[in-house]
Amino acid sequence: MVGKRRSPQQRSVALGTTGHGLDRRGRLRPVTIDLNELRPQLAALKLPPLPQALPSPVTDAHTHLDMVTERSGLTVEQVVAAAAAVGVTRLVQVGCDEASSIWAEQFAAAQPSVVANVALHPNEVGRYPERVEQGLATIERLAQAGDHVRGIGETGLDYYRTTDPADQARQKDAFAAHIELAAAHDLTLVIHDRDAHDDVLDVLSGSATPARVVMHCFSGDADFARRCLERGYWLSFPGTVTFKNNESLRQALAVTPAERMLVETDAPFLTPAPERGKTNASYLIPHTVRFMAEQLGWELDRTCRQLQANAEAAFGGPWGDDVLVPAGSRASQA
Numbered sequence: 001m002v003g004k005r006r007s008p009q010q011r012s013v014a015l016g017t018t019g020h021g022l023d024r025r026g027r028l029r030p031v032t033i034d035l036n037e038l039r040p041q042l043a044a045l046k047l048p049p050l051p052q053a054l055p056s057p058v059t060d061a062h063t064h065l066d067m068v069t070e071r072s073g074l075t076v077e078q079v080v081a082a083a084a085a086v087g088v089t090r091l092v093q094v095g096c097d098e099a100s101s102i103w104a105e106q107f108a109a110a111q112p113s114v115v116a117n118v119a120l121h122p123n124e125v126g127r128y129p130e131r132v133e134q135g136l137a138t139i140e141r142l143a144q145a146g147d148h149v150r151g152i153g154e155t156g157l158d159y160y161r162t163t164d165p166a167d168q169a170r171q172k173d174a175f176a177a178h179i180e181l182a183a184a185h186d187l188t189l190v191i192h193d194r195d196a197h198d199d200v201l202d203v204l205s206g207s208a209t210p211a212r213v214v215m216h217c218f219s220g221d222a223d224f225a226r227r228c229l230e231r232g233y234w235l236s237f238p239g240t241v242t243f244k245n246n247e248s249l250r251q252a253l254a255v256t257p258a259e260r261m262l263v264e265t266d267a268p269f270l271t272p273a274p275e276r277g278k279t280n281a282s283y284l285i286p287h288t289v290r291f292m293a294e295q296l297g298w299e300l301d302r303t304c305r306q307l308q309a310n311a312e313a314a315f316g317g318p319w320g321d322d323v324l325v326p327a328g329s330r331a332s333q334a
Helices: 035-044 065-072 076-085 098-110 122-127 129-143 165-184 197-205 222-230 247-255 282-296 300-314
Strands: 032-034 058-063 088-094 114-118 149-158 188-194 213-215 234-237 261-263 325-327
Touching: 032 035, 032 076, 035 076, 058 261, 058 282, 058 300, 065 076, 065 098, 076 088, 076 282, 088 098, 088 149, 088 282, 088 300, 098 114, 098 129, 114 129, 122 129, 122 149, 122 165, 129 149, 129 165, 149 165, 149 197, 165 188, 165 197, 188 197, 197 222, 222 234, 222 247, 234 247, 234 300, 247 282, 261 282, 261 300, 282 300
Parallel strands: 032 325, 058 088, 088 114, 114 149, 149 188, 188 213, 213 234, 234 261
Antiparallel strands: none
């Protein structure tokens, strides 16, 4: 997550319920979204149109559904359904503070196609040090909520927005605490690293590193990619890989082994070309997947299948049976 966040109090509306009730297993009841109605609604909201569907399913390895609904005007059901309509059948919903982590866990528990990551974002640690102790206690509780919680993150270091040395030191302490939680509960560690490459690896070197580590929104060059890959980490590529001025990230993609790459939106941020500058959402990930396939010289179907297998490996196995079935989609016609 790279954008500015509101306070938990300001986000109270976005972190409410979806309004569609639960079945006896505590999951969202099936909801049918009519794509013939959704398409003009996207246009009315000045959102990008649905891209051509992918030939095989993929996973959005990092999204913020709560913030997407705030910025887009869509319901969370519509966001998930739009993604499924174009082949993005699984989502990793990421918390950034206590409130959004609670919401992520609750939504993932009710939505089989979604799993949760929970954490205190490094910038939250820097801005609100008085909330860290209670926040970490909540994150530890959420980490034990069930199989729908797959990761601790996004956690790490951000020296772009947090420049005060004392705040950066607090970030390091909180990062180390998150690493310990991920290792203790066998969860994937999802790392936010902005302008802090060396220090991120230093903190990791001084901790009991979890079995699975994902470098979210990877922003390094080929040399830093190799340093991460030598440690066995997954590199998750966002829409920025499509930006014309980001050749160094494309070079990082080129040196990443097939089994170590993921794709993500970090929605509502980092919208890929050709929709750059608009609100991002999981349904736009086909643009990034197609671009990656072209850069790698792979068939599109192979790219999708590899990315889907990688997401399962990175987040501890498969999940989901798609509650939201878009009207007119292949799933609804089966």
